[in-house]
Amino acid sequence: MANQRNTDSLAALKGSLEGIDTFYVVNYQGLTAGQLSRLRKDLVEKGGRLIVAKNTLLNIALQGQQRDFTELLHGPSAIVLAQEDPAGVAKVLADAGKGNDKGIPAIKGGMVEGSTVPVATIERLASLGSKTQLQAELVGVLSAHLSNFVGVLEAYREKLGGGSTDTEAA
Template sequence: MPNERNQQNLSALRDTLKAVETFYVVDYQGLTAGQLSKLRQDIRDKGGQMIVAKNTLIHLALEGQQGDFSDILAGPSAIVLADQDPAGIAKALSDTAKGNDKGIPTMKGGIVEGNRVDVAVIERLASLGSKESLQAELVGVLSSHLSNFVGLLEAYQAKLSEGGAPEAAAQE
């Protein structure tokens, strides 16, 4: 019979996972306490959270909501919640892995905006900039196009006012 503490942890984990659309499952084994602490801080700075739980609890929590993750739940696992900035948190995980000899944490898979993804998709997300930098790029591109459009309109307006004045004089 399951103990009360595990039932409470399972309930809390299910509630947490219901509230987010994006999370990653990672293997963190091999990180020193300092590296793990820094990784948790980097994730928190990006608006995420790292939850270490037993694979059985993770499997049960995901079973009814997000599908079957039993294929990737081997060895120590942690769930990294990334609802605010999925690319930024994927980058923080990737940077930490590149920053040590063992390549840890190792990404196993996850859910991005409600869709299950594999490691390749998470790595592509990590290569993108943060959500804010991507939004800033989009605003820059849109503003340059709008600026060009306004310039064209002003040029046509000037052309029309130059060409329209003689016609008005001829009608009088």
């Protein structure tokens, strides 16, 4: 018969993974309590969450959702859920790893928007800006192109000898 604490932990873990399509598996061994606390706080600020559980429980919870990460779940492992900003959460993990001489937490792999990805992809994702920054850049690029397009249309209208606009008539 299963240990009641493990059964409860598994149920809570499955509940936490419900509806999550982006997460990272990390090695957290070697972090002090203070570093782990700071990492958790930084992750929460980016909409992430660090869950430390036994590898067996993590494996069962993930396989129950048709996600097989057996090859990554060796040694001390934690799972980092990224609910709002996958790039921001990956950046927090990368920055925390650069912030100490051991490179911990070390990313082992993960899943981004439902697709299993290797460490290199997660590191590349971490090099991007936050979701808000990327959206702002996109808006800037689009507005610049629209402004250029309006300028071309106005020049073409003038070339054809078009009439005055409302601002010119005033």
